[in-house]
Amino acid sequence: MLGTEPQIVQEYVNSGKVKLIFWPVLNHNDPSVYATLTAHCVGRQDPDKFWDVHEMLFTNQSDLWRADRDYFVNTAVAAGADRAAFELCYDDPTALEEVLSLDAIRKQRGIAGQPMFDIAGTVYGGAPPYESFAEVLDFALQAAAE
């Protein structure tokens, strides 16, 4: 689920206050891996399109459990990615390794579940309401300004 992310992007990211990093967590085997690989390969072509595919994948989350290669290729094309270039990346072991390495790093950081949010160095678990996020972000922004 996208949860409160759209609001955070609108209120804090677009205004330049917050830089948002999406760090993949691959806790659901192949569906997690290849959904993340899809977003990763689209992002390689155009980082802006990463966030388009990011939204598409979360919106159609229920489809991902049974999604196959064709599904992910069609998703990438629907997001505006070049089909041939996407398929090259999707089938490239190097790209897969990049995605798996990100997952390994988050494990090293002690991130076990999802979603988890590292806000200015402090990790919060769960999906709290937007107001709770805003409160923490405002506090972090105030601390950063001092």
Added chain:
Amino acid sequence: MKSPRFIPVVLLLLLAACSSEQPKTPTVAASPTTQVAALDDSPTMPTPLPTVAPPASSTPLPTVESIAESTAIADVATHTPQPTPTSAPEPLPVISGQIAEGAFFLGAPDAPVTVIDYSDFL
């Protein structure tokens, strides 16, 4: 009927009274370096003001000629300069990209706060 001898004496007394009248000295707030002027009838010197050291460098006063020149040059701008209104700082540019480790980001690279969203698409 008064004797004429008393008149000069009265005059003398009047003259003495006028000479003893002192201007009232204002009281000065006590400070370690200044002395408070006492209000009494005895004549006292006014309390000297503390000397102020001149600035290390002083801008010379413009001469009559230079004023004339500057006036001629400044004919275009004779209005009183107005303070520049402060405007809100421009927001940082928002972009998307990849960080060094390969994860994708959205936002100003120099944003004051970074949020890492550890999420699974499922």
